[in-house]
Amino acid sequence: MATLPLPDDSGPTMSKQMTPPPAVIIRGLSRSFGPVRALEDVSFDVPVGEVTALLGENGAGKSTLLKILAGLQPPSGGSVSFFDREVTSFSPNTMLTEHSVAIVPQELSLLLDRTVSENILAGVEPGNxxxxxxxxxxxxxxxxxxxxxxxxxPRMPVxxxxxxxxxxxxxxxxxxxxCRVLIxxxxxxxxxxxESDRLFALMARLKAAGTTLVYVSHRMPEVFALADQIEVLRDGKHVASWRADETTPQQVVAAMVGRELSELTTRAQSGARPIPASGAIPTIxxxxxxxxxxxxxxFELHPGEILGVAGLPDSGRVExxxxIFGATKGTGGTVTLGGVPYVNRTPIASIEAKLAFVPGERRAQGLLSTMSVxxxxxxxxxxxxxxxGLIRRRAFDRGANERAQALRVKTATIDQPITNLSGGNQQKAMLGRWLAIEPRVLVLDEPTRGVDVGAKSxxxxxxxxxxxxxxxxxCSSSDLPELLxxxxRIAVLSEGRLVGIVDTASATEESIMTLATGAVSTAA
Known part of the structure; x- marks a missing residue:
């Protein structure tokens, strides 16, 4: 696999003299958590005034590197420099005030009850x-x-x-x-x-104004539409560097996972769809x-069938x-499991009925954040x-460890905090939790949100x-390629109503969006 070499500091050339110095210089960066090596001897440069995509599988070290760049944690070794000035004190305030670096994290930190102007100018208010x-x-x-x-x-509450x-x-x-470097x-x-298009337009404005952008995403079309430079981490090490117009998504994915990722056969291509016998009792x-x-x-769902649920964010998919799971109270209608009415739905009753639910908001609704993997x-x-009244701890841990291994959860030990895992490995751990009840019905919301291509596969x-x-x-998802x-089959919701159920083999993104936006409906 071809990669661009790191800059040679041995002597200037004409091209080097004409190229502005990098906005960020990372040399030999390492970070350990006890025996776990999250980053190991990472070195690369971030060009000034460009968009650099930082890619890697979940667990590759991206989150750790971002936390260091944002000043949220110090490295164990190596150095970071912004605009030729080495960082000597790692804290968010120091990064912003002394090095002009800021981060837009996945979990936004805003004063929700304050106005837009109060949030934007907090700490730099005009006047007294x-x-x-x-x-x-x-x-x-x-x-x-x-x-x-x-x-x-600016007067609206956030x-x-x-x-x-x-x-x-x-x-x-x-x-x-x-801010001159935005992560x-x-x-x-x-x-x-x-909504993504609005963000991309703002990024283009910032780039045109000279702001350097470091961008993390698992979505290859976005990366190749936005990035000038691509840097890849794998297993805590820097393994590849390209100009975006000199590589392909296939090369990048191979660098991320350490192998060529075979094309996944879709359900429609595999012919795996079960055909229920006439009069067969649906599972749900x-x-x-x-x-x-x-x-x-x-709608009905039979054994071995995967039914997708599509719709805009306000379509009622999640609700x-x-x-169905009993996490919220309905106002009407019925749910039947294996031909038996399921009344008085609650999460506990659903678990006993082997109806599993993996929520989309894993941090808010799924993770036990103070507990171990x-x-x-x-x-x-x-x-x-x-x-x-006593837990047989060895047997309990053995069962959890077997499920972690079966789902390829990357963790040094199942005793470490769940919050130490990457998003994709947290998602696989949550899936493992629900598979432990041996469900008859598995309900998932956004099953691969924030998950890298390898873990997604x-x-x-x-x-x-x-x-x-x-x-x-x-399976409900806002990712239409995922549902396809x-x-x-795919059930499409629009403004809280089911407007059609289509066979995936004949569906397209355009046909699903036509239904989801209410332009047309079909009989289920």
Whole structure:
């Protein structure tokens, strides 16, 4: 695999004299957590005024590197320099005030009950900081937003903004503090295509103004549309560097996973779709189900079938799944499991009925963030390993470890905190938790959000294997290529109603979006 060599410091050439020095110089960077080596001797440069994509599988060391660059943790060895000035003190405030570096994290830190202007200018308010002029703050915010090409009401409470606009507020806040290097960590993971386009337009403006952007994403089309430079980490090491126009997605993926990733055969191509016998009892049947943001939804799901759920963010997809599982109370309709009415739905009752639900918001709704990897995986099996009020710890840990290995969860030990794992490995651990109850029905929301291409392929293969064993799978996703890859049929919701169920083999992204936007509906 061809890679670009690191810059040679042996002597200047004409081309080097004409090329501006890098915005960021990383040399020999390492970081250890006890015996675990998260980064090892990482070296590369980030060109000034460009977009550099930082890529790698979950667990490759990207998050650790970003935390170092943002000053959230120091390295164990090596050095980082911004604009030829080496960092000697690692803290977010030092990075911003002394090196003009800021990060837009996946979990946004905003004052939700304060206004847009109060968030953007927090700490740099005009006038007296104890009694800042609200009028002056609004005027300065308007000027900054105009400069960035953003139309946001500076007087609006941030809580009332959608996720995409909140993200833009974080970017504007960084620019207001003189940021020259902006790090964006998976910024489009929770955005619609239209919302992503707003972010991309802002990135183009920032780049044109000379801001250096470091961009982390698992979405190859985005990377090749936005990036000038691509840097790849694998297993904590820097393994490849390219100009974006001198490589291909296939080369980049091979560098990320350390091998050529074979093309995954879709469900439609494999011919694996089960054909239920006439009069066969469905594993789960939904009839006229209604609740928050959804109404009168009906469909059936048979053993071994994978049914996708598509729709815009406000279509009621998530609320419908929560209603089925019993996480929220519905207002009408019925759920039947194996021909038996399922009444009084609650999460505990669903677990006993072997109805599993992997939520899309893993950090807010799924992870037991203060517990270990093993405890997260085995959380639903504690009763099975408890005797006379005491947990048989060795057997419990053995079971959790076997599930972690089966799903290829990358962890030095299952005793380490779940928060130490990458997003993709956290997702696989959560999937392992629910598979431990041996479900008849597996309900998933955004199963591969924030997951790298290698882990995504592994999750797909796991879902196919479960379907082959007869598990009925209901999968909601905002990623239409994902639904077209892994499903047999796709149910499309629009404004809380089921507007069509289409065969995946004949569906396209355009046909699904036509239904989702309410342009046309088909009989289910």
């Amino acid at each position: 900081r104890l009694f800042p002029s609200q009028r002056a703050m609004v005027q300065r915010t308007i000027a900054l937003l105009d400069e960035l090409g953003l139309r946001i009401d 809580r009332e903004l959608d996720m995409a606009t909140q993200q833009l507020v974080v970017v504007a806040r960084s620019i207001a503090r003189g 964006l960590d998976e910024p489009t993971a929770m955005l619609t295509p239209a 049947a939904i009839n006229e189900l209604s609740g928050t943001r959804h109404s009168s939804i009906s 419908m799944l929560q209603n 093993g405890d997260n995986i085995g959380a639903l099996t504690v009763r099975a390993f408890t005797r006379l 592994e999750i797909y293969e796991q879902l196919f294997a479960l379907a082959a064993e007869g598990v009925a799978i209901l 890859t892994i499903t047999d």
